[in-house]
Amino acid sequence: MPELPEVEVLARHLRPALHGKSIRRIRVNRPKILRPTTEKQLQRALTGAKFKGLTRRGKYLLFEFRAKGGKDITLLGHLGMTGRMFVARKGEALPKHAAVVWELSKGTFVFEDTRYFGRMTLDLSAVEKLGPEPWDREFTPEVFARELKRSRQPIKVKLLDQSLIAGVGNIYASEALFRAKISPRLAANKLKFAQVERLLDAVRDILSEAIACGSTVPLNFGTGKSDGLFYFGSAPGVEDYYEERLQVYDRGGKPCLVCGSPIVRLVQAARSTFFCGRCQKV
């Protein structure tokens, strides 16, 4: 479930769910997910700590706590490929792959992750390496263009570079390029300035629309199958809602929704890219 929009929507749901609560006890079922923090360190830092706030940076979540001794603590969360987080109600069964569980003053916070690629750690170094948020005022088309000039990698691959721009993942990279009518194969340093402008607008619009869409969906994490979100999401009764959300991703061989020509799948940097060979000529 996790690119910037999904993480943003999750943050908006978790904030009120954690408001005013503190951590009674921490259970770690998958210590690796804390790396390089140890289970002991996490428990020492957070047992008895009170939730103070939650922000998002790129695809990361930053949990703020006030520890028992009065010290402020930041905990970093990342969903990896398959991570989910939710506050379960009392007596609710834990999912099979619950990696970390916080028993709260009221309720239970669950970080579950089938593939265990996610993170929950006191090591904040990953965030320092992130590039700007897509809507950062300083991140102008001029800045974007200057960075792209330095690379001959395909533009699709550059969009996934979190040190260039934070938060774009494999799905929305394809979607943004389709929106901007730019070929994913075009070398980053070959983009015209007008294309860079269009691409930045497209990235911002695609992500904003996904957040707006996700924000209207009633999440119901606890009950099982529904992660309530986006591409794989199926909140009850809103199935059709998702139909038209993705224009190219995972639509290989299907007709382009603009021109009807078949959507092409290719592999770049070991990841699938989808695009329309007719609409995205250059």
Added chain:
DNA sequence: CACCATGTTCCTTG
């Protein structure tokens, strides 16, 4: 069985 999957990091090669 084969191949695919929303992400990041590490290692190798040039």
Added chain:
DNA sequence: CCAAGGAACATGGT
């Protein structure tokens, strides 16, 4: 030193 490519991580779905 850097850029680029690929494997590894771990589990499940088709």
